Amino acid sequence: MVAKLSNEVKTFIVQALACFDTPSVVATAVKKEFGLDISRQLAESHDPTKRTGRDLAKRWKALFEETRKAFLEDTAAIGISHRSVRLRALQRMAAKAEDMGNMQLATQILRQAGEEMGGALTNRRELTGKDGKDLPAAPAPVNIFQLPDNGRG
Template sequence: MAALKNEVKSFIVQALACFDTPSQVVDAVKNEYGVVVTRQQVETHDPTKSAGKGLAAKWVTLFHDTRKRFREETAEIPIANRAYRLRALGRMAEKAENMKNMALTAQLLEQAAKEVGDVYVNRQTKNENPHDNLAPIRVQVDVVDARKPDAEP
């Protein structure tokens, strides 16, 4: 396992911080720098894994800073926003319905319901059948004597 230049190490740490898999990073390093590294070698640059527990402090700091920035920037990507996705699904469902493509319309509506979360389920809520939700007002218990009518008590 050859020693890597700081530029390559930095690339590996940043790629891992952006949730790339070790296999993806191996391919990216080969394409970008022409350097062949193993998945195990890449894993040693991830401080969240046991293989990366001995990683130098500067690389750990770079990893955490990159991951924080990546998560913050992800929130700015429109498709990462639920409202954006729902609006797009709404436009697609409307277009599919206008084209009389009911199967696609149903799929898009299902996807939108799942996107909202816990809406695409088959169960009744309390308001759907109010008679099932009433507390009993009166309970009557009839005691029946199971003995023969001519038997003495």
């Protein structure tokens, strides 16, 4: 027999699921936060997008929808969504890799930071020049070697 969950615990579960935490992650968080052992299945039963949550009370469905909407609209609250946060984390990782003597890993991290700064990890690409004008044409190759004339020309 499963003990009845308090509204505080149910709110926690519904909001965590609305923020795309998996039922396993939610069950672990409930244990840590409230000291309660709940199953993954019990956590999942609070997700109205799942079959097991189809009979969830309207109150919890509404909370789920509100939380999900706010979560999807507010990426500013997620630190890793900001380039400067990612770069600082990469800087810490690169320094640690160097301290450990792992130059291959440090090089990979530095490459990733360079890609981050160069916009390679974004959806934006510059396909035009400044102010929307055409990109400058590449200069024609110059032949720096000249064949001797040998009087045949």
